[in-house]
């Protein structure tokens with residue numbers, strides 16, 4: 001009796017599962033409208049080739065028999081540019097799956113891709129800082145630096161680490177932006193001087209000019225470092241104009257040669273100090289040329305972000321910033337950005353590429 005019941009249960013189960021399966025299957029077939037069926041028939045396309053994308057291309061008069069198998073791999077999208085993308089990129093030799101990658105790109109990248117012959121983007125398309133224009137450079141850089149992760153290859157090439165310093169340089173469009181990037185590939189206009197600067201009391205008894213935002217943040221930092229570890233931190237220099245940087249750099253070059261000078265001094269127009277947001281600090285209790293003790297830096301490294309500052313030339317990132325580690329040089333970027341940079345162990349270069357630049 002018990003065995004029989006089991007059989008009955010199994011039979012029921014079988015009927016339910018089977019019935020559902022058939023139901024779904026017939027429903028799926030019903031999804032192809034009679035109209036589409038007849039269009040497929042007119043074009044001699046077997047029913048099993050049907051896909052929403054196929055229906056779309058037929059409807060839009062984009063159908064081309066040689067792409068029949070590709071259409072099935074292309075996920076239908078209701079984005080405006082879907083028609084355009086299918087139309088242009090299948091002809092360029094992209095396969096159906098690659099069309100899906102392209103649909104994930106920004107409009108800016110799609111426009112760039114339209115202007116070039118087929119390129120293989122499958123390794124790169126998913127990075128949000130992927131730049132179509134840089135694919136060849138990514139590939140070359142990868143060959144030379146196989147130890148780097150792909151995501152880093154993309155970032156490093158975007159910030160031009162594959163190019164010699166002071167080549168392909170760009171001048172800042174908005175020099176007063178708090179996030180303005182100044183390095184060996186990005187300059188400030190020669191005449192740029194931040195407006196409304198204020199003076200902070202300096203280590204040498206001098207007045208140190210810097211932007212108001214930086215000064216206000218510095219005062220809070222000074223107050224906290226005093227309270228928390230009992231030291232004083234004073235600025236030695238902050239804003240430096242083009243001409244002063246020129247004098248400095250020229251002096252270093254005649255002393256150490258250009259190559260050496262470039263590792264620790266910026267060329268005029270390429271100095272973070274010209275932004276008015278960079279500050280060099282010193283603990284005046286140290287009577288030598290040393291600016292900070294290890295414990296001073298330990299505090300600065302872990303707390304500067306609380307006041308909107310970053311360590312601009314961090315240790316271990318020399319190949320990115322292009323400068324030797326400077327434990328004393330802080331740069332104001334604002335609270336939110338400083339926190340992200342600190343928590344993710346980034347440089348300003350990486351932050352701009354990952355969070356600001358639109359590709």
Ligand SMILES: [Zn+2]
Pocket residue numbers: 273278279280329
């Ligand atoms: Zn500095």
